[in-house]
Amino acid sequence: xxxxGASFSFDGRAKLYMEYASCxxxxxxxxEAIARHITDGMSIAFGLALEPLIPYAAGHEIIRQQRRGxxxxxxxxxxxxxxxxxxxxxxxxxxxWVGNVxxxxxxxxxxxxxxxxxxxxxxxxxxxxxxxxxxxxASLGSPYIPTRSLLGSDIIRQNPTFRLEQSPFDQEPVVxxxxxxxxxxxxxxxxxxxxGNAHTxxxxxxxxxAMLAARDVIIVAEEIxxxxxxxxxxxRVLGPSFKVRAVVHEPWxxxxxxxxxxxxxxxxxxxxxxQNTRTAEGFQQWLAEWVLEVADRTAYMAKLADERRHALxxxxxxxxxxxxxGY
Amino acid sequence: xxxxxxxxMVVCAAREIQDGERVFVGxxxxxxxxxxxxxxxxxxxxxxxxxxxxxxxxAPEQIYTMGDPPNISNAIWASGTRNVLGLMASGEIQLGxxxxxxxxxxxxxxxxxxxxxxxxxxxxxxxGGAADIASLAERLAxxxxxxxxxxxxxxxxxxxxxxxxxxxxxxxxxxxRQRVGLPRGGPAALITTLAVFHFxxxxxxxxxxxxxxxTSIEQVQEQTGWQLRLAPDCAxxxxxxxxxxxxxxxxxxxxxxxx
Numbered sequence: 188x189x190x191x192g193a194s195f196s197f198d199g200r201a202k203l204y205m206e207y208a209s210c211x212x213x214x215x216x217x218x219e220a221i222a223r224h225i226t227d228g229m230s231i232a233f234g235l236a237l238e239p240l241i242p243y244a245a246g247h248e249i250i251r252q253q254r255r256g257x258x259x260x261x262x263x264x265x266x267x268x269x270x271x272x273x274x275x276x277x278x279x280x281x282x283x284w285v286g287n288v289x290x291x292x293x294x295x296x297x298x299x300x301x302x303x304x305x306x307x308x309x310x311x312x313x314x315x316x317x318x319x320x321x322x323x324x325a326s327l328g329s330p331y332i333p334t335r336s337l338l339g340s341d342i343i344r345q346n347p348t349f350r351l352e353q354s355p356f357d358q359e360p361v362v363x364x365x366x367x368x369x370x371x372x373x374x375x376x377x378x379x380x381x382x383g384n385a386h387t388x389x390x391x392x393x394x395x396x397a398m399l400a401a402r403d404v405i406i407v408a409e410e411i412x413x414x415x416x417x418x419x420x421x422x423r424v425l426g427p428s429f430k431v432r433a434v435v436h437e438p439w440x441x442x443x444x445x446x447x448x449x450x451x452x453x454x455x456x457x458x459x460x461x462q463n464t465r466t467a468e469g470f471q472q473w474l475a476e477w478v479l480e481v482a483d484r485t486a487y488m489a490k491l492a493d494e495r496r497h498a499l500x501x502x503x504x505x506x507x508x509x510x511x512x513g514y
Numbered sequence: 515x516x517x518x519x520x521x522x523m524v525v526c527a528a529r530e531i532q533d534g535e536r537v538f539v540g541x542x543x544x545x546x547x548x549x550x551x552x553x554x555x556x557x558x559x560x561x562x563x564x565x566x567x568x569x570x571x572x573a574p575e576q577i578y579t580m581g582d583p584p585n586i587s588n589a590i591w592a593s594g595t596r597n598v599l600g601l602m603a604s605g606e607i608q609l610g611x612x613x614x615x616x617x618x619x620x621x622x623x624x625x626x627x628x629x630x631x632x633x634x635x636x637x638x639x640x641x642g643g644a645a646d647i648a649s650l651a652e653r654l655a656x657x658x659x660x661x662x663x664x665x666x667x668x669x670x671x672x673x674x675x676x677x678x679x680x681x682x683x684x685x686x687x688x689x690x691r692q693r694v695g696l697p698r699g700g701p702a703a704l705i706t707t708l709a710v711f712h713f714x715x716x717x718x719x720x721x722x723x724x725x726x727x728x729t730s731i732e733q734v735q736e737q738t739g740w741q742l743r744l745a746p747d748c749a750x751x752x753x754x755x756x757x758x759x760x761x762x763x764x765x766x767x768x769x770x771x772x773x
Contacts, residue, residue, distance in 0.1 A: 237565045237595070238581025262595060263642050286639030288579045293639060300627075300637035312626065315564050315643040316603070316650075319596040336603060336649040339675035339694035342641060345631060360695030389586045390565035391594040447583050454578050505587055 212381045213434045217483065220405050220433040221248045224371060228278075230258035232322070232369035232401060234267050236392040237315075238288055239447065241267050242375040242407050244440035244484045250274040251478060260322075260369050262315045262393055265444060266460050269293040270478070272308060273470045279309040281367065283318050289454055290461025295470055304467055312342045317349075317364045319393045324366035326399035333361040372401035375441045376425065377448060379408035383431025384417040384424055389447035391425075398426035407435045409449050420510065439488050442499075450499045515756050519707040520772040522726050523657060524550060524762050525754040526705045527611065530655045534558045535608040536601075538647050541580055542771045543657050544611035548572060549765045550758060562607065564643040566594040576766065599643065602650040605698060610651030612644040614658050616669045619740040620686045620718040621676025621701030623648065623656065624669035631671065641673050648674030653702035660706035666739040676701045677718025686718030709734045710751060719743055724751040 215223070225231065231249075234241045246267045249257075256278045259268050263284040271277050272285075273295030286293045298304040313321070320332040333354065343349040343362050350363040374394055379385035383406045387394065398404055404426070411434070417424060443453035464470040481487045488496065520543060527547030531537055533556040539548045548561050549572040561569045563580040568591040573584040586592055601607060614623035615638050625644055629635030648654050654676075658664060668679070677700055678690030691700055704711040704720055708729045711720040723745045725734050735742050754762075766772050 236581065238579040239565075239583075263639075282640065284640040284642035291639070296639075297637045300634060312640060314641040314645040315595050316599040316646040319594070319599065323596055334603065335695060335697045336599075336646045338649065338696050339672065339678055339691065340641075340645045340649065341626070341631075341672045342645055345626075345671075388592065389583070390563070390567050390581055390592055392565055393595050395594055396596060445581065445583050447586055452579060452582055501583075 213383055213431060214381045214411065215433050215435060217244055217248045217407070217435050217437055217440075220435050221245065221252050221254075224403060224405055224432055225249055225252070225254055227254055228256040229254075229370040230260055230281075232260040232372040232397045233374070234261040234264040235372065235374060235394040235397045236387075236390055237263055238265060238452070239389055239445045240375040240387070240394075240441050241265055241444040242373045242440060243267055243442060243444065244437045244487070245373045245405065245407055245435070246271055247478045247481070247487070250276060250474070260318070260367060262313075262318050263288070266293065266457060269295045269464070270474070272296055272299050273305070273464065274474060274478070275305040277308055279311065281311045281313060281318070283313045283315045287457055287461050289457035294461075294464045298467060311346045311348060313346065314340075314342060317342075317362075318367070319396060320364040321367035322393055322396035322400040324364065325368040326396050329366060331363040331365045333363050335359075335361060337362050367400065369397065369401040371403045371405060372397040373405045373407065374398060374425065375407045375446070377408070377446060378410040378412045378416070379406050379434055380414040380417045381411060381434055382414065383428040383434045384414065385428070385431075386417060386420065386423045387425050388423060394425060398430060401430070403432045404430045405433045405435065406431050407437050407440050409438055409440070409446055411436045419512070421512075422510075437484050440484055442488070442491075448501060448504070450501065453495070453499055515759050517754050517759055518769075518773055519726065521754055521759060521762055522751065523705050523707065524772065525758050526703075526710050526751065527655060527657060528554065528556075528758075530653075530703050530705075531556045531559055531609060536560045536562060536606060538562050538564070538602065538607055538610035538651055539580075540611045540613070542613075544655075545572075545577070546762055546765050546771065547611070550761050553761050554758070560590075562598050562601070564595055564598055566598050567592055568598065572765070576770070578770075595643075599646050599650070602646065605652070607650070608652045609655060609702075610647035610653070611655050611657060612647050612674060614644070614656060614674065616664050616666055617656060617658065617704065618666050618669045618676075619720050620679060621654070621656070621704065621713055621720060622669050622672045622678065623674040623676060624671045626671045626673045628670055644674045648676065648701075649696055649699065651699050654699060655703045655705065656701060657705045660708040660734070660737050662737050662739050665706075665737070677713065677715070685716070688715045688718070690718060708737060712745060721745040722748050724749055726751045727753050
């Protein structure tokens with residue numbers, strides 16, 4: 188937390204950490220988490236498990252609190268990055284793919300890049316592997332990681348942060364992928380205790396690297412469980428809770444993306460977003476309906492018809508065999 | 515049995531998979547091709563997904579994205595992107611499937627932008643894992659609709675490297691990939707709604723291998739932005755048989771991807 192001891196001052200942030208140190212319950216509402224931990228100009232990593240576990244509830248609260256000048260970091264974002272771009276929150280994108288997995292192109296992203304609507308954005312292109320390596324480098328405290336991926340791709344020419352060098356060991360070309368340290372990683376998980384010891388399962392994407400790379404972590408959980416539940420299976424914990432600044436209990440917080448064991452992907456929602464956001468006006472209407480005029484996640488879920496919600500529920504539970512940590 | 519052009523493409527894609535191979539599957543048509551190959555000539559192939567999943571059997575029900583919960587159920591490994599793409603970087607993966615907005619005669623693919631880099635006319639979503647698969651898999655198979663605007667002499671932006679271009683240091687092809695430092699690989703097949711191309715690795719050029727029943731070499735030429743070169747044994751594509759079609763329709767009962 189104290190990156191530079193000499194210039195460390197007893198400011199608001201430091202006070203907050205002290206509070207947390209003395210009280211390990213980090214549970215707050217989504218409103219509080221965003222108000223305290225997301226400020227204008229920050230870099231935020233999310234959408235880290237790729238298609239599942241995308242923290243839409245957090246993204247929507249960022250839009251409602253009108254953060255500006257953000258840098259968004261992620262592999263593929265599905266429509267979350269598009270929503271934040273359309274809402275005018277974003278200055279820079281560092282990602283491998285910005286689109287709509289169900290619909291293809293992302294309309295707000297296109298409007299921002301092609302026509303500066305609602306504002307121009309800077310794009311630093313990555314691939315899924317290079318964004319993983321960039322976060323991994325930061326998580327290891329290394330300045331960069333070399334790779335032979337992307338040699339011959341224009342991505343390494345478009346993104347000025349990459350370096351094309353010769354490996355000192357075999358004199359062959361290598362791409363140096365610089366470490367990427369997000370200010371905040373927002374990670375949606377299945378369950379967490381109130382300290383932020385979190386269990387997640389399914390495909391992890393770059394979640395682990397991002398949790399370790401980020402300066403601060405916000406955990407958003409479908410369920411808050413007792414500490415004993417988490418420590419009964421420590422291999423399933425994503426990363427150390429001392430990196431976690433806030434824990435938000437937000438059931439359905441990843442909708443319309445899926446959460447293994449909780450709910451399935453709402454494909455129709457992505458298709459409707461694709462249809463309804465073709466024009467800037469269409470997007471503004473969508474945004475008003477699903478974000479701006481919605482107080483919180485409870486109100487958002489109340490908008491989804493019961494039968495639709497029911498259709499997304501887990502049809503058949505498939506529990507893993509228990510493991511024995513006995514000694 | 516009648517079949518659609520998409521079903522023809524699935525069968526062509528399945529034919530690129532050899533038994534025992536580790537295959538970077540991707541979504542839509544290649545996912546069906548994996549399921550088809552698995553149940554016919556390649557029962558021991560393994561499927562990998564960049565979300566971090568490895569499977570030795572197709573998902574128990576139809577999925578729309580690789581992150582859908584059925585794709586994790588009974589996987590042989592649920593891990594992360596770095597591990598699965600890392601396996602490919604270390605040379606463990608024989609075949610990768612990708613799609614693309616644009617391709618050129620040397621198999622270079624563009625999914626980033628149309629027009630000028632600084633002021634693009636159309637901003638496309640970007641690489642995702644495609645550039646990594648094109649860089650690192652032993653062989654690459656590309657699946658896309660056949661259209662003159664998509665099969666171009668030269669792409670505006672190389673997202674996923676194929677065989678490059680001829681330059682002052684040499685030809686396109688395997689030698690270009692070596693010159694830029696890529697460890698292996700290159701396009702093996704381009705499967706379209708009209709035809710199948712294989713690639714001459716020495717020159718890097720796409721060679722028309724077969725044209726689907728109902729089309730002709732002339733029609734393929736009309737819809738291709740470069741002067742076709744024909745493989746010596748260029749012929750009509752062998753159509754899907756009834757058993758193949760039944761297997762495909764069992765995997766995609768509503769025809770979401772194939773009709």
